[in-house]
Amino acid sequence: MREVMTKSMARNIFYGGSLFFILIFVGLTIQSHFYITGTSTTAAELTPDVAAGKRLWEKHACVNCHTILGEGAYFAPEVGNVMTRWGVAPGDHVAAAEALKAWMEAQPSGIEGRRQMPNFGLTDEEYRQIAEFLLWTDQIRTQDWPPNDAG
Numbered sequence: 001m002r003e004v005m006t007k008s009m010a011r012n013i014f015y016g017g018s019l020f021f022i023l024i025f026v027g028l029t030i031q032s033h034f035y036i037t038g039t040s041t042t043a044a045e046l047t048p049d050v051a052a053g054k055r056l057w058e059k060h061a062c063v064n065c066h067t068i069l070g071e072g073a074y075f076a077p078e079v080g081n082v083m084t085r086w087g088v089a090p091g092d093h094v095a096a097a098e099a100l101k102a103w104m105e106a107q108p109s110g111i112e113g114r115r116q117m118p119n120f121g122l123t124d125e126e127y128r129q130i131a132e133f134l135l136w137t138d139q140i141r142t143q144d145w146p147p148n149d150a151g
């Protein structure tokens with residue numbers, strides 16, 4: 001067996017290795033393109049109401065207590081999937097707004113031993129917009145994240 005690697009052997013290893021990893025890179029790029037853009041973005045339309053709801057979510061700092069899609073504080077339940085947990089169908093905008101309004105108007109519950117959520121005194125329009133935002137987040141394909149439903 002030859003003791004020293006010849007120049008042409010080294011060149012073949014270099015080109016072969018580069019080609020091998022370039023093909024893996026291209027393959028994974030194609031895979032993530034079809035996999036991620038095909039399935040992970042929300043099926044729901046991003047409307048002006050959804051955007052307004054997100055701004056209200058930020059304005060009232062809901063994330064200081066809640067998580068949304070797993071991100072945020074752990075004082076209060078995950079809300080990215082709250083519409084599913086409440087049994088609201090994806091297209092049922094009226095039920096979503098009514099359920100959210102009923103919940104938020106009943107806060108703080110004052111029930112001994114339960115964590116309390118403040119009352120934000122929102123308008124019907126604002127409840128509707130936050131509900132639209134939560135309906136929208138509920139339809140994002142998160143690949144089962146967060147793993148625990150209520151966060």
Ligand code: HEC
Nearest residue numbers: 060061062065075076077079082114115116117118120130
């Ligand atoms: C000071 C902390 C706090 C803030 C800020 C807060 N929440 Fe909450 N929220 C809670 C707590 C605590 C609960 C659970 C109360 C209970 O179960 O009795 C809750 C429950 C909820 C629920 C019901 C969740 C479920 O699993 O049924 C929704 C929806 C919700 N909040 C929406 C909001 C929105 C929207 C905002 C911002 C406008 C907000 N919250 C801001 C503390 C907070």
